[in-house]
Amino acid sequence: MSPPKYVDLLLLAAALAVFLLAGLPLLGYGVAAVCWVVQRAVEAYATRRANAELRAGNRQKAMGIVAATTLGRVWLMATAVLLVGLLGDREAGLCAAVMVLVLFTVAFAAKGLTHLFGEPEGQGVA
Amino acid sequence: MSADQAVAEAPAGASKSGGLSTKAKVLIGLGVYLGIAILLLLIFGSGGKNEAFRPQNEFKLEEWIGIHIGGVDLSINKAVVYLLLASALTIGTMVWIARRMHQRPNRVQVAVEVAYDMTKNTIAGGSLDTKMAARWFPFLAALFFWIWFSNMIGFIPLPTNTEHTINVFGAEIPSFAIYAATANLSIPLVLTLIVWVSYHVEGIRAKGLFKYLASWLPPGLEDMNPVAKAFIFVIEAISHFARLISLSVRLFANILAGHLLLLFMGGGLAVLLGIAALGALTFPLAFFFFILEVGLIATLQAFIFSTLTAIYLGGATSASH
Numbered sequence: 001m002s003p004p005k006y007v008d009l010l011l012l013a014a015a016l017a018v019f020l021l022a023g024l025p026l027l028g029y030g031v032a033a034v035c036w037v038v039q040r041a042v043e044a045y046a047t048r049r050a051n052a053e054l055r056a057g058n059r060q061k062a063m064g065i066v067a068a069t070t071l072g073r074v075w076l077m078a079t080a081v082l083l084v085g086l087l088g089d090r091e092a093g094l095c096a097a098v099m100v101l102v103l104f105t106v107a108f109a110a111k112g113l114t115h116l117f118g119e120p121e122g123q124g125v126a
Numbered sequence: 127m128s129a130d131q132a133v134a135e136a137p138a139g140a141s142k143s144g145g146l147s148t149k150a151k152v153l154i155g156l157g158v159y160l161g162i163a164i165l166l167l168l169i170f171g172s173g174g175k176n177e178a179f180r181p182q183n184e185f186k187l188e189e190w191i192g193i194h195i196g197g198v199d200l201s202i203n204k205a206v207v208y209l210l211l212a213s214a215l216t217i218g219t220m221v222w223i224a225r226r227m228h229q230r231p232n233r234v235q236v237a238v239e240v241a242y243d244m245t246k247n248t249i250a251g252g253s254l255d256t257k258m259a260a261r262w263f264p265f266l267a268a269l270f271f272w273i274w275f276s277n278m279i280g281f282i283p284l285p286t287n288t289e290h291t292i293n294v295f296g297a298e299i300p301s302f303a304i305y306a307a308t309a310n311l312s313i314p315l316v317l318t319l320i321v322w323v324s325y326h327v328e329g330i331r332a333k334g335l336f337k338y339l340a341s342w343l344p345p346g347l348e349d350m351n352p353v354a355k356a357f358i359f360v361i362e363a364i365s366h367f368a369r370l371i372s373l374s375v376r377l378f379a380n381i382l383a384g385h386l387l388l389l390f391m392g393g394g395l396a397v398l399l400g401i402a403a404l405g406a407l408t409f410p411l412a413f414f415f416f417i418l419e420v421g422l423i424a425t426l427q428a429f430i431f432s433t434l435t436a437i438y439l440g441g442a443t444s445a446s447h
Contacts, residue, residue, distance in 0.1 A: 079406045104283060
């Protein structure tokens with residue numbers, strides 16, 4: 001029932017074909033793609049670290065890791081999109097911004113659905 | 127003071143990890159954040175005030191499908207699409223959950239059951255007697271869930287910005303943007319009008335017209351002279367009309383303010399002032415506001431609207447008002 005875990009990355013791959021066929025600026029795609037993959041890697045690393053800290057009982061540290069990396073990921077993508085628009089051309093910047101927003105919408109919705117349709121904690125079979 | 131004492135007295139937040147204390151990490155992070163913003167300011171400077179950018183256009187309703195019947199504009203626009211989306215989500219989720227109730231619920235069932243319980247016991251049960259609560263619970267629950275879904279989808283970027291489009295295979299695809307139907311005053315106002323008319327009708331039905339109007343006067347004025355009573359009645363009547371404004375504007379203004387904050391912090395301010403560096407500086411704030419809006423404001427406003435509705439209904443029908 002839940003959407004695939006990496007639905008955003010599948011979409012990212014599919015978007016390359018759209019960019020190529022539609023002649024959209026590849027600079028916009030490239031920057032959006034690299035940023036998205038990097039932030040996903042940071043997210044995966046942060047989740048592992050935060051889980052390890054939680055298991056060790058360091059709840060505050062786990063929250064700190066999640067908060068800091070989430071903020072950093074958001075900022076990385078925003079700054080990268082801004083730089084594309086400033087250093088490249090405005091069309092590339094717009095394409096990068098839209099690409100990131102599409103990926104965010106899909107990832108946000110997929111994560112929400114995955115979370116909601118999973119089994120709640122503490123409901124395991126006895 | 128010995129070295130051991132110094133370690134023992136170190137603040138809790140300054141835990142050592144990887145050679146750097148938490149304080150040092152935060153300071154480095156802030157330094158990089160501000161440093162890059164200053165660097166961008168030095169490189170790109172200011173492009174001057176942007177006269178072409180109109181932030182209010184983000185909330186402008188362009189006609190997507192024109193429907194004009196007898197001089198009445200019933201066209202489909204962005205707000206109408208959001209209304210339909212919120213309605214479809216409310217009906218779809220509730221029907222889907224109702225048909226798939228499990229002994230061992232998944233998270234979505236748990237979340238809906240918690241929300242259902244809250245609307246039944248806290249919103250309806252907290253302000254209405256048993257009979258009224260049973261009669262008005264479906265309306266109050268529908269109101270809560272509809273406003274909640276409407277607010278929540280308002281924070282998911284959707285392809286609704288027809289002002290800025292991207293050409294893909296000749297088709298003009300709208301840019302992704304955020305918008306909420308409740309950020310348009312007409313929608314909260316229509317909801318408020320339904321509530322306003324409903325509670326007056328309930329009050330008149332429960333007490334009769336004159337007794338209901340008399341119940342607007344607070345208790346303890348039985349011995350007051352009629353002129354003073356009339357004056358207080360006028361004040362009470364104004365307060366009832368003021369509810370039209372307070373109930374609708376509270377929801378509208380909160381959601382609009384949230385969207386404006388996201389718009390300006392998410393880059394609108396940088397574009398408007400022509401200072402690109404501001405974008406790098408304000409975007410993390412947009413993220414904070416996003417979390418605040420999604421995590422608190424969207425639910426809180428739905429709760430306040432439906433709770434006040436229940437209070438108005440309860441007040442109109444209660445014996446001692």
